[in-house]
Structure formats: structure tokens, C-alpha cells
Amino acid sequence: MEFFVRDNDNTDNNLDDGVSALLYSDFITKTFLSSAFGSPSKKVFKSRLVFATPTTEGGASSNTATASLLTDHAPSWETLQEQLLATPTGSRWYQDDLNREKGERPPHADALLRRFPAKDEHVDDNTKDPQPDETDNNDANVRVTLYRDHAGWCPYCQKVWLYLELKGIPYRVQKVPMNAYGDKPAWFTRKVDGGKLPAVELDGILHVESLDIIHLLEETFPEYGPAMIPSDNDDNSNRKMTELLELELELQRAWFSLVFYPTEGEALQKSNQTFLETLARVDNALKSTDGPWFLGANAPSLVDIQYITQMERILPSVLYWKGLDLRQNNNTQVLFPHLEAWLLAFESIPAYRASRSDYYTHIMVIPSQNGPGYMIPHAKKIANQISGLEGSWSLPLNLRDDFLEPFPELNKDSNRDNPCHEAAYKVIKNHAKVVEFACRGAGEQGRPSFHAELADPYAEANEDFRQAVDVSLRHVTHALICGGTDGSNDNTFVVESPAAMILDAARKDLSGKAGNDELRENWEAYPDDDDPTLTYYWNYETGDVTWTPPTKQLDTCLAYLRDRVGVPRDMGPAAAMSLRAHLNWVIDILREQDSK
Numbered sequence: 323m324e325f326f327v328r329d330n331d332n333t334d335n336n337l338d339d340g341v342s343a344l345l346y347s348d349f350i351t352k353t354f355l356s357s358a359f360g361s362p363s364k365k366v367f368k369s370r371l372v373f374a375t376p377t378t379e380g381g382a383s384s385n386t387a388t389a390s391l392l393t394d395h396a397p398s399w400e401t402l403q404e405q406l407l408a409t410p411t412g413s414r415w416y417q418d419d420l421n422r423e424k425g426e427r428p429p430h431a432d433a434l435l436r437r438f439p440a441k442d443e444h445v446d447d448n449t450k451d452p453q454p455d456e457t458d459n460n461d462a463n464v465r466v467t468l469y470r471d472h473a474g475w476c477p478y479c480q481k482v483w484l485y486l487e488l489k490g491i492p493y494r495v496q497k498v499p500m501n502a503y504g505d506k507p508a509w510f511t512r513k514v515d516g517g518k519l520p521a522v523e524l525d526g527i528l529h530v531e532s533l534d535i536i537h538l539l540e541e542t543f544p545e546y547g548p549a550m551i552p553s554d555n556d557d558n559s560n561r562k563m564t565e566l567l568e569l570e571l572e573l574q575r576a577w578f579s580l581v582f583y584p585t586e587g588e589a590l591q592k593s594n595q596t597f598l599e600t601l602a603r604v605d606n607a608l609k610s611t612d613g614p615w616f617l618g619a620n621a622p623s624l625v626d627i628q629y630i631t632q633m634e635r636i637l638p639s640v641l642y643w644k645g646l647d648l649r650q651n652n653n654t655q656v657l658f659p660h661l662e663a664w665l666l667a668f669e670s671i672p673a674y675r676a677s678r679s680d681y682y683t684h685i686m687v688i689p690s691q692n693g694p695g696y697m698i699p700h701a702k703k704i705a706n707q708i709s710g711l712e713g714s715w716s717l718p719l720n721l722r723d724d725f726l727e728p729f730p731e732l733n734k735d736s737n738r739d740n741p742c743h744e745a746a747y748k749v750i751k752n753h754a755k756v757v758e759f760a761c762r763g764a765g766e767q768g769r770p771s772f773h774a775e776l777a778d779p780y781a782e783a784n785e786d787f788r789q790a791v792d793v794s795l796r797h798v799t800h801a802l803i804c805g806g807t808d809g810s811n812d813n814t815f816v817v818e819s820p821a822a823m824i825l826d827a828a829r830k831d832l833s834g835k836a837g838n839d840e841l842r843e844n845w846e847a848y849p850d851d852d853d854p855t856l857t858y859y860w861n862y863e864t865g866d867v868t869w870t871p872p873t874k875q876l877d878t879c880l881a882y883l884r885d886r887v888g889v890p891r892d893m894g895p896a897a898a899m900s901l902r903a904h905l906n907w908v909i910d911i912l913r914e915q916d917s918k
Contacts (some may be wrong), residue, residue: 323600326894343803363762368862374739376778380575382450390834391789391790392789392793392831392832393788393830393831394793394831395493395827395828395830395831396416396793396796396797396800396827396828396831397796397800398748398796399753399796400832402746402750402799402800402803403597403750404797405800406743406746406747406750406802406803409740409743409803410740411739411743411744412739412743412746414739415739415743415744415747416747418430418760419432419751422434422435422725423435424437425437425464425492426587428672428676429487429672429673429676429677430676431474431676431677431891433495434494434495434496434497435464435493435494435495436486436487436492436493436494436495437464437492438490438491438492438546439490442495442767448886461875463492464492464494465485465492465524465525466491466492466493466494466496466522466523466539467494467495467496467522467523468482468483468486468493468494468496468520468521468522468524468803469495469496469497469498469514469519469520469521470482470495470496470497470498470519470520471497471498471519471520472497472498472499472500472504473498473500473502473503473505473687473888473891473893474677474888474889474890474891475500475502475503475679475683475687475691476519476520477631477632477634477635477729478519478520478532478631479519479520479532479675480631480634481520481532481536481627481628482520482522482532482535482536483520483629483677484537484627484631484673484674484677485536485550485624485627486539487673487676487677488548488550488621488622488627488671488673489539489540489543489546489547489548489550490546490547491539491543491546496510498510498517498519499779500519500628501517501772501773502687502690502691502772502773502774502777503690503772503773503774503777503779504772504777504779505779509530510800513528514528515530515532518530518531520532520535522535522538522539523831524538524539524542531702533624533628536550536551536624536627537551540624542782548620548621549619550622550623550627551563551623551624552617552623559573559617562617563617563623563624563625564617566607566617566625566626567625568627569600569603569604569607570625570629570632571812572600573597573600573601573604573632573636576593576596576597576600577597577632577636577640578640578692579593579596579597580593580594580596580597580644580690581639581640581643581644581692581695581696582693582694582695582696583696583877584696585696588628590698594644594646597640598657601648601657601661602658603657604629604658604661605658605660605661608660608661608662608663608664609660614663614664614666614667615664615667616629616664622668622671626664626668627750630665630668630674633661633665634678634679634684635684636648637649637681637690638681638684638685638696638708638727639684639685639688641701641704641706641708641726642681642685642695642701642704642708643695643696643697643698643701643705644697644698644700644701645698645700645701645704647704647726648661649665649726649728650663666730666765669728669730669733670730670733675730675731675766675894677890678889678890678895678905679888679889679890679895679901680727680895681708681726681727681891682708682709682889682898683888683889683898685705685708685709687774688772689825690772690773690774690777697800704726707725708726708727710884710902710906711869715884715899715902715906716903716906716907717817717818717819717820717903717904717906717907718816718817718818718819719816719817719899719900719903720815720816720817721741721815721816721817721896721899722815723815725899727895728897729815729893729895729899731740731894731896732815733897739894739897741817741894741896741897741899741900742802742803742805742817742900742904743802743803744893744894744896744897744898745802745893745897745898745900745901745904746799746803748804748892748897749795749798749799749802749901750799753795753799756795756883757788757791757795758783758788759783759883759886760787760791760795760879760880760882760883761783761784761785761787761788761791761879762778762781762782762783762784762882763784763878763879763880763883764784764786764787764873764874764875764876764878764879764881765781765782765783765784765874766781766782766784767781768780768781768782784874784879787876787879790835790876790879791830791876791879791880793831794831794832794876794879794880794912795880797824797827797828797831797832797908798901798904798905798907798908800824800827801820801824801828801904801907802900802901802904804820804821804824804917805817805819805820805900805904817891817899817900817903819907821908828908828911829914832911833911833912833914834912834913834915835876835912836875836877836912836913837873837874837875837876837877837908838875839871839873839875840874841859841871841872841873841876842872842873842874844861844862844863844864845859845860845861845862845863845872846860847859847871847883848860856869857869857871859871859872870882870885876912877909877912877913880905880908880909880912881905881909883905884901884902884905884906884909887901887902903909
């Protein structure tokens with residue numbers, strides 16, 4: 323069997339592609355904070371910093387910094403591949419990759435070509451995946467090319483992406499960086515005025531603006547279903563659509579006023595009340611329909627797509643910055659039951675799950691697009707959990723009970739993958755580039771910089787750490803493969819700590835090998851005011867602040883990778899959480915004071 327671990331310069335869906343340095347480890351960029359608060363100060367930054375794993379008092383191991391060769395008791399990448407492909411999830415992902423190359427099922431952020439059943443066999447329900455033998459393989463029917471952002475951050479790109487999937491219109495994908503995290507290539511800026519995303523090329527003619535694109539595609543492909551926009555002679559539905567889209571704008575304004583304006587006291591209470599009242603109106607609008615969708619049909623409409631791309635971002639942001647949990651999760655009260663039913667209906671659709679991000683990724687992304695969010699003290703504990711603080715990204719993980727975020731890919735009625743095995747698959751498939759990417763953590767920052775502070779596509783990897791990072795990641799991957807379950811029972815929600823044999827092998831190579839804890843130039847360490855056992859780090863030249871020690875050593879490389887695992891670009895939400903926790907498991911071993 324061909325070994326699928328390979329370098330592929332044409333893939334742009336890897337953990338380690340040229341724009342993968344997307345998520346930043348500081349709460350808000352210094353640009354945003356300086357504009358919001360004037361000249362940066364250590365206190366201002368520290369008071370708003372809530373994520374990236376903190377070190378305890380004393381920091382990392384005091385052993386001598388090393389980029390030298392480590393002992394190697396980890397399985398080889400070839401052995402890890404054999405172990406993974408022997409699992410149901412590994413073999414299914416391998417077959418899905420082969421299908422994706424032909425444009426077949428299932429929908430996924432990696433797919434660069436999507437085909438659907440031929441027009442004369444088309445069904446009205448594209449919420450289920452077509453079988454491969456139903457796919458229309460005629461290239462002449464692929465008339466659409468979607469230009470969308472690399473990482474799956476852009477809500478407007480997601481809107482068109484989801485529309486094409488639900489309609490079943492064949493299309494190709496070209497991925498382009500957003501301004502927040504990279505430079506757009508010259509060929510794209512020559513093609514698209516202003517480099518706008520999303521863009522769609524239909525029969526060789528370029529179109530921009532997401533709503534205009536959707537209206538154009540609806541007119542061009544009426545034979546593909548379901549209908550997403552009411553017909554011109556349906557006055558009632560058109561009037562309702564207009565009212566609902568106006569309500570969505572009100573919701574967006576209320577969200578911005580609550581989260582992104584620095585209000586407090588009575589002004590904050592008023593913003594909170596306005597936001598909840600607007601959401602109640604949305605909930606009532608859903609209550610008035612026969613089914614879960616806004617216009618009452620048996621499938622989502624343009625209105626639903628418009629709302630879901632905003633609600634997906636509203637949910638984590640109001641939870642993180644304002645402590646508002648709007649979902650039925652972790653035994654919390656259902657504030658908006660009809661909205662919850664609508665969200666669950668979307669989360670049952672494979673195409674939506676393929677485009678959906680996780681809470682952590684959204685929280686890292688939103689400030690670079692909308693400006694800084696303003697946190698209330700009540701929200702800090704929740705924000706810490708989302709951000710991986712206070713042990714929330716530690717093994718064992720209970721993905722159902724320990725997180726406010728739902729993981730719909732693990733529901734009983736879905737064809738569940740083992741999230742650990744999904745993460746292992748993506749790391750093994752791209753391991754050479756993942757290793758190189760992680761080595762940036764001990765390398766040099768690139769230029770120019772971008773709004774997402776550690777979005778650093780031009781960073782230079784420190785090649786001295788390649789072997790040590792490679793050994794570390796093979797231990798991580800081995801633990802991922804041997805952890806979890808086969809996806810056939812409720813324990814899929816529980817990600818256990820690695821077995822003693824795996825732990826012992828990792829300790830032989832890694833225990834106490836983090837480095838000497840020497841900080842980079844211009845950085846100083848400070849005890850946390852609220853918890854003196856925690857340490858944060860302040861750059862007195864740039865004003866940057868982080869919980870992660872700004873060092874050039876092995877544990878820094880793995881933390882650099884951990885903080886930049888993005889959804890949906892790299893893997894699904896549950897898989898991403900599993901990988902982050904396993905990276906922390908190895909980081910803890912590296913920071914052990916005494917070698918075992």
C-alpha cells in the first residue's frame with residue numbers, strides 16, 4: 323500500500339502550510355489595545371490576557387537548553403501509519419481522502435473539488451451525503467470556482483460555501499489568505515479588484531459580494547434544489563425574508579454593542595438587555611414556523627444561512643467576553659429553545675459540520691476582524707476554560723461534560739470518528755511540514771506582521787530542533803492512536819490519559835528536556851496578581867504579553883503548534899481539542915524537574 327505520509331506542495335489544508343501561523347497567543351494585538359487604551363502598559367495587557375497555557379511558579383525545567391539529538395523510543399511514522407489504518411477511523415479517513423480527490427463525499431474543508439448527483443437524479447435534500455456511485459463526473463458541469471479564505475474564518479465565504487453544498491451545485495475551490503493573516507497572491511489581486519473574499523467565477527466571469535453571488539447562483543441553477551430564495555410571486559415569503567434579514571442586522575448591531583464597545587454599569591446592562599431581547603425576537607420568529615427553519619420549508623433557506631454564519635460567532639464571543647451561555651449544554655438552562663432546535667438541525671447536516679469552527683478558533687480570530695472584545699470579571703473563568711487555562715486542555719478529557727461547547731460530530735446518530743484518530747491521521751499525513759512548522763516556536767519572527775499578532779507566515783523555523791520535535795510528535799501521535807475508543811460507544815466522548823507503557827517510553831526520551839528557561843531578548847517574567855503560582859511574560863519593547871514562556875526551546879515549539887491548531891482548517895473541533903491536550907501531555911513531560 324502506498325505510504326500516505328508525504329510532502330505535497332499543492333495541498334493547502336495542512337497544519338503547516340504557508341499561512342498556518344494564524345492563531346495568536348496574546349488576547350488582543352498591541353495594535354488594538356493601543357488604539358483602545360492609549361499607550362500600552364504591562365497592567366493593561368495583563369488584565370486582558372486570559373489564554374495560552376500558563377507556567378506554574380518556577381517556570382519550566384531548569385535543565386540546560388538543548389536542541390541536541392534525543393534518544394528515540396517512539397514508533398516510526400511508518401509504524402504509526404500502519405497502526406492508524408488498522409482502526410475504523412483511520413481506514414475511513416484514508417478512503418474519504420481518495421474520494422475527495424475525485425470530488426466525491428463527504429464534504430470537508432480539505433476538498434478542492436465537489437461533485438454531486440447528476441441533475442436528472444437530483445434530490446431536494448442535500449443535508450445527507452450522496453453515494454459515490456451517484457456522483458456526476460462530467461467536468462463540463464463544474465462551472466463554478468469558489469475563492470474562499472484558507473482557514474475557514476470568513477463568515478461571508480462560509481455563507482457561499484454552505485449554499486453550494488446545500489444546493490448541490492458542483493464547484494472547485496481556490497483558497498486565498500485573508501488580510502488578517504497573510505498576503506494575497508498577486509494572481510488573485512490581479513483577478514479580483516481589491517482582493518475581495520469571497521469571489522465566485524461562473525463560466526469564466528468573476529462575481530463578488532456573498533449575497534449577490536447567492537442570488538446569481540440561484541437564478542443560474544434553478545434545477546438544483548432545494549430552492550433557497552422564495553420565487554418572485556411568493557409575496558408572503560419574500561416579505562418575511564426581508565423582515566428576517568432586517569432582524570439579523572439588528573441582532574448583529576446588538577452583538578457588536580454588547581461585546582465590542584467598552585461599556586460598563588448601566589450602559590452595559592442596557593446593551594445586554596437589548597441583545598437578549600433581540601435574540602428573543604429571533605426565537606419567536608422560529609417558533610412561528612412548522613419546522614426548524616426560518617421560512618418553514620423542509621430545508622434551510624438563504625435566511626438560515628445568513629443567520630447561522632453570524633450565530634456561530636455570536637455564541638462563543640458572548641460566552642467568552644460576557645459569560646452568556648446561550649446553548650443547552652453542561653446542564654445549563656435553555657434560554658431560547660427554538661433557536662436551540664434550529665442550531666441542532668444545522669449541526670445534523672454534514673456540510674455545515676464541515677465548515678463549522680470551534681469556540682477557541684473563533685475567539686482567537688474575532689479581534690482581528692471585529693476589533694477587541696471587552697471582558698467582564700464574571701466571564702473570566704469561562705474564558706480560561708475556552709482558552710486552555712487551568713487544566714482545561716489536559717488529559718483525561720470528557721468532551722461531553724467538561725466543556726460548554728457542543729461537539730455535534732460525536733452525537734450517537736452520526737457516523738462517529740474517534741477524534742484522537744482523526745487528529746493522528748492529519749498529523750501523520752503531513753508530519754514533515756508539521757514538524758517544520760512547530761520548529762518556528764524556537765525560530766525567528768517573520769516580516770511583515772499581520773493583524774492576527776502571531777499570524778506569521780514568514781517565520782523561520784529553527785532547524786536545530788527538528789529531530790527533537792519529530793520525536794516529541796511521534797510520541798504525541800502514538801498516544802493519540804492508542805487512546806480513545808473505536809467510536810462505537812459512549813466512551814467516544816472521553817479521551818483517556820495514555821497508558822503506562824506509552825508514558826514510560828515518552829519519559830525515556832523527553833522527561834526534563836524542555837530547556838533552560840532562558841527568555842528571549844526584551845522579555846521579563848511577572849507573577850500573576852490573582853494567582854501568584856502563575857507567571858505571565860511582558861515584552862517591555864513591544865508591549866506584548868503572554869502566558870507561554872517566550873523562549874527558544876523544545877516545549878516552546880510544541881506550545882507554538884498547540885496554540886495554532888485551527889478549526890476547520892486543520893481538523894474537526896473534537897479532534898483539535900484532543901490534539902491540544904496531547905501536546906500539553908508531552909509539554910508536561912518535558913517540564914518535569916527530574917528525568918525518569
